[in-house]
Amino acid sequence: MTLISELTTLLGAGGVLTGTDVTSRAAGVWRADPLDALAIARPRSTSEVAGVLKLCHAEGVSVVTQGGLTGLVHGADATPEQLILSLERMRSIESIDPIQRTATVEAGVTLQALQEAAEEHQLAFPLDLGARGTATVGGNAATNAGGNRVIRYGMMRDMVLGVEAVLADGTVVSSMNHLIKNNAGYDLKQLFLGSEGTLGVITRLVLRLREAPSSQNVAFVAFADFPSVPRMLKRVDRELGGALSAYEVLWKNFYRLVTEAPASNQPPLAADYPYYALIEAQGNNDKIDKQRFEEVLEGALEDGDIVDAVIAQSSTERQKLWSIRDDVEQTFRYGPPVVFDVSLPIAAMETYVAKISAALDEQLDKAICWVFGHLGDGNLHIIVQTEAGDAPQSRETIERTIYGPLEKIGGSVSAEHGIGFEKKPYLHLSRSATEIGLMQNLKAALDPQGILNPGKIIDAPQSALR
Amino acid sequence: MTLISELTTLLGAGGVLTGTDVTSRAAGVWRADPLDALAIARPRSTSEVAGVLKLCHAEGVSVVTQGGLTGLVHGADATPEQLILSLERMRSIESIDPIQRTATVEAGVTLQALQEAAEEHQLAFPLDLGARGTATVGGNAATNAGGNRVIRYGMMRDMVLGVEAVLADGTVVSSMNHLIKNNAGYDLKQLFLGSEGTLGVITRLVLRLREAPSSQNVAFVAFADFPSVPRMLKRVDRELGGALSAYEVLWKNFYRLVTEAPASNQPPLAADYPYYALIEAQGNNDKIDKQRFEEVLEGALEDGDIVDAVIAQSSTERQKLWSIRDDVEQTFRYGPPVVFDVSLPIAAMETYVAKISAALDEQLDKAICWVFGHLGDGNLHIIVQTEAGDAPQSRETIERTIYGPLEKIGGSVSAEHGIGFEKKPYLHLSRSATEIGLMQNLKAALDPQGILNPGKIIDAPQSALR
Structure with missing residues (x-):
């Protein structure tokens, strides 16, 4: 094993893990199967990453870069003959510039660590997702992560100003731009954002920070029919004047699942409406923001865009409303679900969901199709459960049913999770x-x-x- | 001329211009020199563009794509042996979808035509720049245009959802995505955005529209010193809660130039402050937006972040304040100026401007350096005049002086205009x-x-x- 010893020389003691130090780790934070790989290389700097890649390039060994292993599409899976490159020893927040409103970080920093560091300067890094404590910003960048507040702040791609990356042959491309506007030649960082580690290894980033919001307003609303859902989206987007930060929609059966026992959340609204939404606005003026938020919802009620609404009156109540939206674990109740993150034109959603639900019913026993998601961005999460769980044959039927209609309506098989291995066939x-x-x-x-x-x-x- | 006759067969009568039909056109809307090229091909569809490129590829003839010719960096200049590909006959606004909030257009549509078409649906295309009546959205995309409202809406790159482009060999890459979130593989459109026609020819686009704002508030403010300028930026960005749409700063001598005779604009504030800013907020609630805007400015006055301010009380007054910022033509008064659009960290600006002003003074006779720009984005426009005008030797001295210090402070030689021929040496x-x-x-x-x-x-x- 020349490569292993060369890597050990390069990275020092603790820099290379082999044997049970590899296989005792799980292949993902939500997975039970173990990691299996030639070794795990744990460089501490961009130049060490470059050294690892130079060696692997010379010897024709494949490299799988791993961040926090919170991905959902088998995008960081390795095989026994591949080297895992882990950025777990590159977790430095190098600097935060409160005037320029940028953070310069190593790729192994967790999303939450960055968020907390920004908060110390009354700034915010607005990307947010459930795996924040484990997911790394390097992984967020390599997969172009989305999450709950894309409607206001965009995806990870929109928050990255600069990138340092290492190419397959060990060449270091340092594009650590700190500027919002920079048209000096091709925007090379785009190559590494969302390409899931297939074009280079991101080692450092410059990220755009925002002034931290100090006011939050959250409501849960109910709709009489689907056309009201995009109408209300247009209304709040317009009338909240830039403050809208989330527009999360729940189809009726998902709302019931997460608000009725054994789920611990209480239903904030009656359970017999076809659609619900959690609406959030972020601002910086408690009094004015609240007044405006209430006026907008009152207007919507008067005009019939919504038929019921509850507005959180405290931080605790806001968290309660969010925990309804976030209680996705309830879908695990009936066995292993198959999870999707499609996107499609909003006008096509009602028909699409009816179509896939009917098709699942027809083909599989006891099929249930939970639908919710970031409707403001055109992104739906669909979770399917059947008696057969995620067994291969059932899974393939489910995948074909969910993905099939997307081609014709201009939908995407992945809004935010990426393609990895799992979605490549589609x-x-x-x-x-x-x-x-x-x-x-x-x-x-x-x-x-x-x-x-x-x-x-x-x-x-x-x-x-090769 | 086999190519010309093949092109004429492909594009029909009027599809190919030669001779004086070429040379009677100016090389740019602000230029006096004539176009010179083998011919101008004027396709009417993506497939005709593909046909033109296939022919040129086979015969090894270079192609320069032209939009509205409003660029400032000689990015669309052609030579007598090159073919000009003009999209002037591809000006169709194919559709506007008010639910999805997208516009599907051909690349030759002018920015203003798109803005007006969006307004008919109470939507807005927020990119805006002085050349809106002539510049095309294809050119805006190929150069990743910026303009006045980047601080809120981003650059052109951030507004393009999908692109159809033709590669050098005539291959049509249709990536006409309509979705805000789409992580299905590499984001290929990024290759064509900002690459100035060197990687492909953009023929059609899907653009993201926004709900049209109905309230606007504009103020002109004065600062006692430079550190107040970014402090105020942070304040308004935070306290306007998402509504800030422009933060344009003027150095004292530029303010005086554009508010004292023979300029037609009246000074809204006394002329003895070192820095001024135009601040704009867009919203959708006249009463609340105005109240908040005034409160934010009052707070800034009390805290000393600004030392004087005037708030426009009508649409006419708002236009008057903007016309001060926009009266760049005053700099032409003393002969041909040399124009820059650098970007740099805000904290470095004061020292940088002092340094280049002193260096210009030292090296050139009667050097004047006007500075203003989109400071909220880190982008300064610098206009230099000297007794020698833009004569080659003087121009080179000026360019070296302006660009030289940027390397060390992480600045960019182009924030928004692009590189073209003009800035390639830098x-x-x-x-x-x-x-x-x-x-x-x-x-x-x-x-x-x-x-x-x-x-x-x-x-x-x-x-x-070749």
């Missing part, structure tokens, strides 16, 4: 052969030997050497 | 040799023969055939 439903060919062209240009996270998102281009 | 100050090498790698992968807008942004990669 990528062609959302992207044309020409687009996939261009992706392979890029892969061949940046990683001609195909050693970076091979087989994720796309198959190896024909021109790749 | 690109290395903002981007490393490795970054430029990666740009050349991309260029070679997408345009191996180097026929698309050759020599713009970067020199031809060594691997290119």
